[in-house]
Amino acid sequence: MSSAPMSSPAAVFIPDTASTRHYIGAWSVLSVLQYFVAETAVIGGWAGPQPYSRRTGYISDLGALHCGIFDGRDVCSPLHWLMNLSFVVQGLGMLLGALLLSSGLLCVAARPGATVHRGRRKPWLAALWVRLLAGTAGAGTMIVGLVPEDLGSAWHYTGALMYFIAGSLAVLVLGVLWLQQTPLGWFVLVCGLASFAALVTGGLTRMHVPEPGTLERLMGYPVTVGVAATGLVIAQRVHRHRREVRALAAARA
Numbered sequence: 001m002s003s004a005p006m007s008s009p010a011a012v013f014i015p016d017t018a019s020t021r022h023y024i025g026a027w028s029v030l031s032v033l034q035y036f037v038a039e040t041a042v043i044g045g046w047a048g049p050q051p052y053s054r055r056t057g058y059i060s061d062l063g064a065l066h067c068g069i070f071d072g073r074d075v076c077s078p079l080h081w082l083m084n085l086s087f088v089v090q091g092l093g094m095l096l097g098a099l100l101l102s103s104g105l106l107c108v109a110a111r112p113g114a115t116v117h118r119g120r121r122k123p124w125l126a127a128l129w130v131r132l133l134a135g136t137a138g139a140g141t142m143i144v145g146l147v148p149e150d151l152g153s154a155w156h157y158t159g160a161l162m163y164f165i166a167g168s169l170a171v172l173v174l175g176v177l178w179l180q181q182t183p184l185g186w187f188v189l190v191c192g193l194a195s196f197a198a199l200v201t202g203g204l205t206r207m208h209v210p211e212p213g214t215l216e217r218l219m220g221y222p223v224t225v226g227v228a229a230t231g232l233v234i235a236q237r238v239h240r241h242r243r244e245v246r247a248l249a250a251a252r253a
Contacts, residue, residue: 015104017112018242025100026110026238030231031093032224038086045079055211059220060149060156063087070150080148087145091163094138094227101234103127106174109181110237112244126177133170137163137223164202167223168195174230184233191226195219 016022042062046052052062058073063083067076077083106127108114116124140162147155175189198218201209209215 012115012117013104014113014115015102015108015110017105017110017238018245019238021100022102022105022110022234023238023242025097026231026235028093028100028231029097030228030235032090032231033228035086035090035224038082042077042079042083042086046076047078048074048076050074053213054217055214057213058149059213059216060144060160063145063148064150065148066150075150084145084148088142090224091138091140091142091145094134094167095142096138097227097231098131098135098138101131103131105234106130106177109178109185110234110241111181112237112241123177126173130170130174130177133166133173134227137167137170140164140166163223164195164199164219167227168192168199168219171223171226171230172196175226178233182233184229188226188229191222191229195222195226198222 039059039062043052043054046062047067061070061073061075062077063080064070064075064077065080068074103124104116104127107116107123140159143155143159144163147153147159149156169192171188172192172195175185175187175192178185178188195218198215202215202219205215207215
């Protein structure tokens with residue numbers, strides 16, 4: 001009687017969760033949290049005739065270069081350079097994460113020793129889509145920072161759409177992928193669902209709602225928080241594995 005067929009060595013492998021590449025990628029993703037600090041500081045420096053409100057004020061108003069009326073809103077943000085710098089740093093963090101965190105690592109949520117089966121195409125393709133979408137979202141928010149809203153360019157609006165659409169889908173897909181990998185998979189999934197629901201609402205209403213600032217932040221904040229949670233999980237697991245590898249090497253020395 002013939003034995004069961006063996007899996008092809010090329011089809012199964014263990015991601016190197018202790019690699020420097022993944023460690024840098026995890027911290028790059030986690031760096032998106034700086035956005036909340038920068039936004040708070042820029043709001044504190046607002047110099048418009050009316051105090052800035054997160055409920056009614058658009059995020060991009062904080063990065064407007066000039067004081068005056070823009071699209072019917074009286075904007076004046078002296079710390080616009082800080083807001084735009086924060087957009088670029090946030091986008092760069094997401095872009096680096098998309099490039100440095102491998103699909104195999106995302107498939108197993110950086111669990112040391114976990115195997116990845118390339119023959120199971122759904123998880124592999126899902127991880128690849130997460131990277132592509134996260135990279136697109138990162139590029140989008142970099143465009144937002146490099147091309148402020150009052151420069152009269154359509155690139156700013158395009159960059160914002162790239163971030164909101166690709167970002168919400170990236171977090172949503174990653175949440176589904178991680179449901180069996182980490183308890184935080186549920187949290188990441190909820191962030192993706194919240195952002196996507198707000199995005200659909202914004203599209204249907206064309207942002208003509210009583211509190212457009214709240215709706216826009218419901219589109220964007222969950223992406224930032226979900227991405228940061230992803231970075232936290234990966235950074236913790238990669239750091240723990242790197243420490244174990246160093247301890248084992250020292251014991252053998």
